[in-house]
Amino acid sequence: MIVVYILLGLMMLIAAVAAIQMRNIVSAIITAGVVSLIGSILFLLAGAPDVAMTEAAIGSALTTVIFLFAWSRITEQMKTDKKSSEHDSEGGSND
């Protein structure tokens, strides 16, 4: 039983560090969702199914959707900004 906890915990830590280190924002958002998902498994094992349900529904699903909507809104504005200043240099910071 302890081994399961330790394995899940290691996965969670690796995912957390990866989410912060990644350069691509969309991958980072989805990896942060994975952190919450493993967290919900841990909550379920620790005898708190209510918290596990909430974390799975909110932490990993709805938060990811909200992040993706906000990021797509920012990238949309980046595109229109680039188009309006087309004659500037090409090396944008957009990834």
Next chain:
Amino acid sequence: MIKRIIIIITLIGLSFVLLPLFLNMEDAERLSELSQTYVTEGAEELGTANLVTAVVVSYRGLDTLGEVAVLFAATAGVTLLLGTKKKGGSVTDLLEERRGGSELLNTGAALLFPVLLLFGAYIFVHGHLTPGGGFQGGVVIASAFVLLLFIESDREFSHSVLHSLEALSGAAYVLIGLIGLWFAAGFLDPRFLPSGEIGRLLSAGAIPLIYSLIGIKVGSELIGVVDSLRRRS
């Protein structure tokens, strides 16, 4: 360089703050006095099978009311910051026309949408019997509407309907609290309705009613948040 040293010192200091929390903790053998009371008497007093619900809705009901108020404030902030953006402001050219969902996504979402609504309602109606409750059910309902946004990204939700649902359920929540103050022991006391038998759907006094109202409120608020955060074309 000096910045990095300061950051490392901060992190080490934070870990020293967290260390006593770890050192003093063993797996507790039994509950604390207060939790013991909640666990042993909650079932008899309130008739809920799920004791977390008893704590959330009744014993710490005032906290939950405050939490719903914080949720409302955050939603109002999001709407204030993003909701007033006028539509059709940015000129998107014809090449950028948004693709609709694929056939698979459209059919799947159309099939799943009513099932998800039903599942969300099931979760918050059964909050006093099984894990789950108003918050989880509300989020499931909100994710059903997110699914609708995926198949048709130009869909408009009526904000007046959302706001009136939210306001009505919030007002009804406070009203039920006041009824508890009048007919039972205190504010948000659910025992003005009969507690019934543990494990039945119609039991635990007004707890299913309160949790359903919380579910409707949370669901409509989160739909509002997602709707103001998505991009406008």
Next chain:
Amino acid sequence: MITQLLIILGAALILVGFWGVLTRKHIVKIIISFSILDTGIHLIMVGIGYIKDGSAPIIDQEMPVSRLAGNVVDPIPSALVLTAIVIGVAVTALMLSYAVQLYTFYKTVSIEQIKELKW
């Protein structure tokens, strides 16, 4: 044992999240770090509420009222974490809408280029 594991894990996640908040420049990355920090705090709170060999505080045939006392986990931290998660998503949405507005005004997502915030 499980309490200690959950607390170590939560503390590590808090440190990772804090490190991300302090070192990243991209504003969306900072908000992601905040949500990881949140998860760490929730793990610590659930860990404090854990009882040895405890199961969920729900009454059914396996767990009648008489057996309840020493065999279930503490319901109060569960209830607190439940509300904390919901507040967390609302605050995250608020932070993200600030990020969108910051981009609209300053045309950058890097906090280093927003000079008005420097002191």
